[in-house]
Amino acid sequence: MRLFAQLSWYFRREWRRYLGSVGLLIIIALLQLIPPKLVGVIIDGVTTGRASTRLILTWLAVMAVTALLVYLLRYVWRVLLFGASYQLAVELRSRLYSQLSRQLPGFYLRHRTGDLMARATNDVDRVVFAAGEGVLTLVDSMVMGCSVLLVMSLQISWELTLLSLLPMPVMALVVKRNGDALHERFKTAQAAFSTLNNQTQENLSSIRMIKSFGLEDYQSGRFARVAVDAGDKNMLVARVDARFDPTIYLAIGTSNLLAIGGGSWMVTHDALTLGQLTSFIMYLGLMIWPMLALAWMFNIVERGSAAYSRIRQTLDTPADVVDGTLDLPPGRGTLSVDITQFTYPHSPQPALHDIRLVLAPGRMLGICGPTGAGKSTLLSLIQRHFDVTEGSICFHSQPLPRLKLDSWHSRIAVVSQTPFLFSDTVASNIGLGRPEASQQEIESVAKLACVHDDILRLPQGYDTEVGERGVMLSGGQKQRLAIARALLLASEILILDDALSAVDGRTEYQVLENLRQWGRDRTVIITAHRLSALSSASEIVVLQRGTITQHGRHDQLQLQPGWYRDMTLYQQIEAALNDENADPGDPHA
Structure with missing residues (x-):
């Protein structure tokens, strides 16, 4: 019930x-x-001989009209109730997407894609x-159950009603206990499903690597x-779930037995008529749905609550970086890093220390260093994926926070490796980044990124489908395509994080020359x-x-x-050896 x-x-x-929808449910009940x-x-009219054929037909007509009204009203309340619950799905998914889109890389280091x-x-x-069927079963079972109980007690026999309902308190206690167990087990099962979902996503994303390493059997085993673990967890849920229906049917069967036994005794002692007993048994039959609905409601509501x-755990996760309140002024600005x-x-050890840089518009900063030196960390701080522990990064003289x-x-466009x-x-x-861009603008930035000619050689040129994650393109083509995408934004600051690593030397030189011309009034940062x-x-x-040991021009x-x-010197020697090995006069080249 906590879900409501x-x-x-x-x-x-x-x-x-x-x-x-609740009002219509009451009318239907x-x-x-x-x-x-x-x-x-x-029945009483027939047994006593006081009911004429015309009267019986009238009552049958009333019953038919009643059935038709119930049908029509059920249609209307389903539209109202389930329309509202489907709107809840749209809202929850929109909130989740909005929350996930605001999170920065640190969040995704802690949460796996499959789980999200x-x-x-x-x-x-x-x-x-639960918000649809759960509300339906709660209201319908309560309204129907209370209405039937009042009619049975006030119009037929409160003694027989009390006798028939003796099994119900025991049933309620068992259902409550099973509901609590179901909540915990279903929560565990959902976590197992998240793990299964994540494993599926990872295997499909890395299928080419798995096949190239011959790891199909190993990954299939994993x-x-x-x-199997997800199946075992769901089997534990099913075992609790399976207890609900037998409990309800046992309680209902016992109630019917008590009603028929007690009612028969009352008919033989003239405390009830045969028609009243028949009505009582039919009313008791109407109690079957509220009892089943009660168990079903506990089931689906506990699942929904878990x-x-x-979902709330994800929605309530605070952002690693708190949003600021100031808008940036128009125009170019200077980026200062201190x-x-x-x-x-x-982490016990500092990742960066004593970093001081000033980047005015039109400047191109190159960042290099051995693996693990802090290059990516510096770029993350500039993009404000994290906040500086001690010091500041300012733009237009305003601290980024x-x-x-x-x-x-x-103001930033980023291209990763x-x-x-x-x-x-x-x-x-x-x-x-600019869906409204014209074909001419798209081709212009593709030429700057030196990928235009490669695109024209594709089957449908710019209309070619690149496949999932760009599977049709080479690594260098993907990088240059991403550079073109960043250039189209015309952002004030362009960050290239080793974004030319898969490009040959001649193309790399041409791209950098184009960027130098393009970035005359912009800030470019290259690692x-x-x-x-x-x-x-x-x-x-x-x-x-983690600190600057050298700085200057090339x-x-x-x-x-x-x-x-x-x-x-090392890279020059390596390049010379590669050129020598690629000598066209070498018959083995």
Whole structure:
């Protein structure tokens, strides 16, 4: 029953629909009391000889009209009630999507994709079913049950009614106990379903890697173990679920036995007529639905309550970064970074310290360093995926925490090393951030990213479907397509996080030259492991162990002893060896 309290905010808002459906349910319950009463009247009239054929036909006609009215009213209340519950599904899913879209990478490090998908699909379905069928069974069983009890007690025999209902308190206690057990077990089963969903999603996403490594049997075994565990958890739910119907039918059967036994004794002692006993048995038959509905309601409501608690857990998760209140002023601004220290949550060691940078519009900053030096962490702080522990990052002289996230993110375009492409056309993927962009604008940025010619060689050019995650394209084509998508936004700050790693040297040089021309009045930040990508940068910083150890232009750093010069020499030697191995005169090339 706790679910109805949890959803009270929605019931209050949609009170017209729910009140209308409840009112119709009450009318239907009252109409259903008429046929048993008329059957008793007809039987008594026939046995005493006082009922004429015309009177019997009249009563039968009344019963037929009553049945037709019940049919029509049931249609109307189903539209009202289930229309409201389906609207709840739309709202819950919209809230979940909005919440998930506001979360930053730290949230997705703690929550698996499969689990989040299960909450947005299966859990919402359970809540909606409870908000529809649960309300129906609660109101219908209470109205019907109370109406039948009043008629049985006041118009027939309160003694026989009391005798017939003796099994009901025992049934209520058993149903309540089973309902509590069902809540806990269903919650566990839903968690197991989330794990199964996540395993499925991971296997399908990495199917090419699984096949290339020959891991089909191993992954099938892992999936089978997860599936068996989910099945076992659901079997525990089914065992509790299976106790409801036998409990109800046993209680109903005992009630009928007591009613027939006690009623027969009362008929033989002239305390009841045969027609009254027949009506009583028919009314008791109407009590079967409220009893079954009571058990069913406990079942679906406890399932819905367990599912809603998982949904609320996601909706109530606070954002890792608190939104600011200030809008950014128009025009270009200077980005200044002054990080005294930054430490990841639950990490004992600082990831960055003593980082100071000033980036004016039109400047290109190159960031390099060994693996684990803090390059990605610095970019995450600039994008405000986390807040600086000690120090500040400012734009337009305003600390980032004071700025609205949407306002700040609208000034940034980011391209990562492994860009994501949607299962759509090339043109739609480039125009993702600006769906209203013209074909000419899309082709213009594709030329800047040096991917235009590659696109024209595709079967349908810009209308070619790239497949799921861009499966039809090479790694370099995906990266350049993502760069074109970022350029179309014309953002003030462009961040390329090793976004040219899969591109050959000649194409890389051309893309960087185009970016240098494009970014004359913009800020460009590039991280790269291949240092040739940084040769055009206005300034290059070398990160080691979380701090800046070198900074300067490409030609300056080549002359300074340190990591940058050593890595430049190493990459030059590596490139020379590769060129030698690729000598066209070599018959083995």
